[in-house]
Amino acid sequence: MSKQHYKADTYKSQSSIGYLVKRAHSLTLDVLEPVIEKLGFSFIQYVILATLRDGIAVNPKDICSQYRHDSGALTRVIDQLAERGLLERVRRDRDRRKVELQLTSAGRETIETLIPQVVDKLNEVLADFSKPEFQELMRLLVKLNTTLQAHVEPSVAAVEA
Amino acid sequence: MSKQHYKADTYKSQSSIGYLVKRAHSLTLDVLEPVIEKLGFSFIQYVILATLRDGIAVNPKDICSQYRHDSGALTRVIDQLAERGLLERVRRDRDRRKVELQLTSAGRETIETLIPQVVDKLNEVLADFSKPEFQELMRLLVKLNTTLQAHVEPSVAAVEA
DNA sequence: GGATAATAGCTGCCAAAGCAGTAATTGCCG
DNA sequence: CGGCAATTACTGCTTTGGCAGCTATTATCC
Numbered sequence: 001m002s003k004q005h006y007k008a009d010t011y012k013s014q015s016s017i018g019y020l021v022k023r024a025h026s027l028t029l030d031v032l033e034p035v036i037e038k039l040g041f042s043f044i045q046y047v048i049l050a051t052l053r054d055g056i057a058v059n060p061k062d063i064c065s066q067y068r069h070d071s072g073a074l075t076r077v078i079d080q081l082a083e084r085g086l087l088e089r090v091r092r093d094r095d096r097r098k099v100e101l102q103l104t105s106a107g108r109e110t111i112e113t114l115i116p117q118v119v120d121k122l123n124e125v126l127a128d129f130s131k132p133e134f135q136e137l138m139r140l141l142v143k144l145n146t147t148l149q150a151h152v153e154p155s156v157a158a159v160e161a
Numbered sequence: 162m163s164k165q166h167y168k169a170d171t172y173k174s175q176s177s178i179g180y181l182v183k184r185a186h187s188l189t190l191d192v193l194e195p196v197i198e199k200l201g202f203s204f205i206q207y208v209i210l211a212t213l214r215d216g217i218a219v220n221p222k223d224i225c226s227q228y229r230h231d232s233g234a235l236t237r238v239i240d241q242l243a244e245r246g247l248l249e250r251v252r253r254d255r256d257r258r259k260v261e262l263q264l265t266s267a268g269r270e271t272i273e274t275l276i277p278q279v280v281d282k283l284n285e286v287l288a289d290f291s292k293p294e295f296q297e298l299m300r301l302l303v304k305l306n307t308t309l310q311a312h313v314e315p316s317v318a319a320v321e322a
Numbered sequence: 323g324g325a326t327a328a329t330a331g332c333t334g335c336c337a338a339a340g341c342a343g344t345a346a347t348t349g350c351c352g
Numbered sequence: 353c354g355g356c357a358a359t360t361a362c363t364g365c366t367t368t369g370g371c372a373g374c375t376a377t378t379a380t381c382c
Binding site for chain 2: 333
Binding site for chain 1: 302
C-alpha cells in the first residue's frame with residue numbers, strides 16, 4: 001500500500017500537487033510570455049527554438065515526447081517557424097520517415113537574443129530562493145516528472161500486453 | 162541585481178523551471194484524467210466541484226483567479242455542471258452581480274466519490290517520495306507560486322499608474 | 323444625488339490544442 | 353522475398369481556452 005501523503009477526508013484541492021503545478025505553470029507563462037512576445041514570438045515557438053539550440057531533439061517526434069506537445073499542433077508551429085525562415089526541414093536518407101529540423105542562422109540569432117532575456121526574468125523571479133532551495137526544487141521537480149512518467153507509460157504498455 | 166540561478170551561456174531549456182513545471186503539469190493530467198474520466202467528468206469539472214466542496218470559492222470570479230482559468234471558458238463549464246444537476250447558480254441580494262455556486266446533493270455525492278480515487282492515485286504516484294521530501298516539494302511549490310504571482314501582478318498595476 | 327468608473331458574469335469570435343485517420347517509409351518474421 | 357505491423361509526419365475535424373466586448377449592478381467622487 002502507498003504512503004499516505006494525502007488522505008481523502010482531509011484532502012483540500014488547493015494543497016494538491018495537481019493544483020500547485022497547474023498554477024505554477026499558468027503563472028510561469030504569464031511571466032515569460034510578455035518577454036517573448038515583445039520579440040514577436042509565442043512561447044511554444046520559443047520552446048522549439050530553444051530545444052533545437054540545445055540539441056535536445058532534432059525530430060518533431062522527439063520534441064513532442066520531450067515537451068509533451070501534440071504532434072499535429074507541432075507540425076503547424078514548425079510551419080510558422082519555417083515560413084519565417086528560422087528553421088528548415090531536412091529529409092535524411094538514413095530514415096526517410098524522419099524530418100531533421102535545422103536552425104538557420106536567422107533562427108540561431110533569434111534564440112540567442114531571446115535566451116538572455118528569459119534567463120534574466122527567471123533569475124529575477126527566483127531571487128527569493130536561496131541556492132540550496134533552488135537546487136532542491138529542481139531536483140524534486142525532476143524526480144516528480146520521473147515518477148509521473150513511470151505511472152503514465154504503463155497504461156500505454158498495458159494495451160500491448 | 163538578481164541571484165544568478167541560471168546563466169545565459171550555460172542555460173539548457175530542459176533544466177528550466179518553465180520546462181519542468183509544464184511537463185509536470187501535462188504528466189499530472191495524463192495520470193489523473195483517466196481516473197476522473199472513468200466517472201464521466203473532465204479534469205476542469207472535477208476542479209470546480211472540488212473547489213466548491215472545500216469552500217475555497219463560491220463565485221465564478223474567485224475560481225478564475227484561484228485556478229487561473231478564463232472567465233468565459235469557466236461560464237461554459239459551469240453550464241455543463243448545472244445541466245447535469247450537480248450545482249446551482251444562486252443570485253444573492255447582497256450583491257446581485259455575483260453568482261453563488263452551490264453543490265446539489267448529487268454534486269456532493271459525485272465529488273465525494275471522486276476524491277478518494279484521486280487521492281489514491283496521487284499517493285500511488287508519490288510513493289517514491291519520503292514524507293520530508295514531499296513536504297519540502299509542497300512548500301517550494303507554494304513559495305514558487307507566491308513569488309510568481311508577485312511578478313505577474315505588477316504589470317497589471319503598472320497600467321494603473 | 324447623479325455622472326462616472328469598477329466589478330461580475332456572460333456571449334461571440336478566433337486561435338490553438340487534442341484526436342483520429344492517412345500516406346510514406348521502415349522493421350519484423352515467416 | 354513478401355506481407356504485416358510499427359513509426360513518422362502530416363491533415364481535417366472537434367473541442368477548448370483566450371480575448372474583447374456587452375449588460376447589469378455596485379462603488380466612487382464631485
